[in-house]
Amino acid sequence: GSIDDENKCSNIGCMGRKLGPKVMGRSLESTVPEEIYRILDQHYDKDELKGKSDIPETLKEFMTEMNKGGYDAKTFAIKLREMVTFMERTTRMAQIQKYKYRHVALNSIPRQLHCLDLRLANEHANNAAARLWLPSDELIPALVDNSYFHFVLATDNVLAASVVAKSLVYHSLQPQKVVLHIITDRMTYYPMQAWFSLHPLSPAIIEVMALQNFDRFTKKEAHVLEAMEKDQTVRSRYRGGSSAIIANTYEKPNVIAAKLKVLIPKYISVTNHIRIHLPEVKVIAIGS
Structure with a gap:
């Protein structure tokens, strides 16, 4: 049927008056709404919008086009579905891009920081002055002296450790x-x-320890290690990494965000959990 049938509706306002009672739950003699609902309920091919340049991108554009008149119910429904689908896809893509860029920012190691670690490792191997035992022998008693102010810094970021230590x-x-x-x-x-x-950083005393220096920090004593091992199993399910996760066109954006979060190293870094085992000292924790 045509929108102009019977009462000769020629604009979106007239058609709105015809559709309004049905939307409000009251009966309507015209079959126009049923045809619209049927088209809106049809399965939508994901490639249906490809190559189309006349899709209204906003409600204002849609209303302007509809007010020109001359559209039957089928065309109206198709245009409405195209606009809503376009807006849904645009919103979904924007959300996914937000999660993607956040993932890249959290997961990336700046080149300068990576090179710093490599240069320091090389310095450690070739320069005896870079292999000093910290602290020196005469200062070791201070490590367990309660008259000192003890702070713990758990991190795998050399530059961040330097900034925090110097500021402290x-x-x-x-x-x-x-x-x-x-x-x-x-x-x-x-x-x-x-x-x-x-x-x-004299006169302060600095001690540098690796996790392997802790005899009790094993899976038997520190249950977080067992949990992290299970987490590795979960991570292995996402073959193809972040690209494969983002390419999934059927997942909701919040599900994609959750899967991307699993791939961020800071959530499985042991240094983010070591503070749990140091309850009697002040802890400064820096993420990966």
């Missing part, structure tokens, strides 16, 4: 009483040791 010592009223215990992972231990060997 600089702003301390008694820097000579500060003991900073730096805990890092196996890969960052040598670069971290090299940095603080070459850049001491």
Whole structure:
């Protein structure tokens, strides 16, 4: 049937008056709404919008086009479905792009930071001054002396550790009483040791430790390691990484965001959990 049938409706306002009672739950003699609902309920091919340049991108554009008149119910329904589908896809893509860029920002290692670790590792291997035992032998008793102010910094980021340590010592009223215990992972231990060997923060005392130095930090004693091992199994399910997750056109954006989060290293970094096992000291935790 035509929108202009019977009462000769020639614009969207007239048609709205015809459709209004049906939308409000009252009966309507015209079959126009049923035809519209039937078309809107049809299965939509994901490629149906390809190549179309006349799809209204906003409600204002849609209303302007409809007010020109001359559209039957089928054309109206098709145009409406195209507009709504276009807006849904645009919104979905914007959400996914937001999650994608956040994932890249959290997951990426700046080239300068990566190169710094490599240079420090090389310095550790070739320069005896970069392999100093921290702290020196005469300062070891201070590590367990409760008259000092003890801080723990758990991180695998050398540059961040340097900034926090320098700020802590600089702003301390008694820097000579500060003991900073730096805990890092196996890969960052040598670069971290090299940095603080070459850049001491006297009179503060700096200790650099790797996780493997903790005898009790095993799966038997630290259940977080067991949980992280299970998490690795979950991560292995997402073959193809972030690209494959984003390419899924059927997942909701919030589901895609959750899957991307699983791939971010900081959520499975041991240094983000070591503070759990140090309840009696002040802890400064820096993410991966």
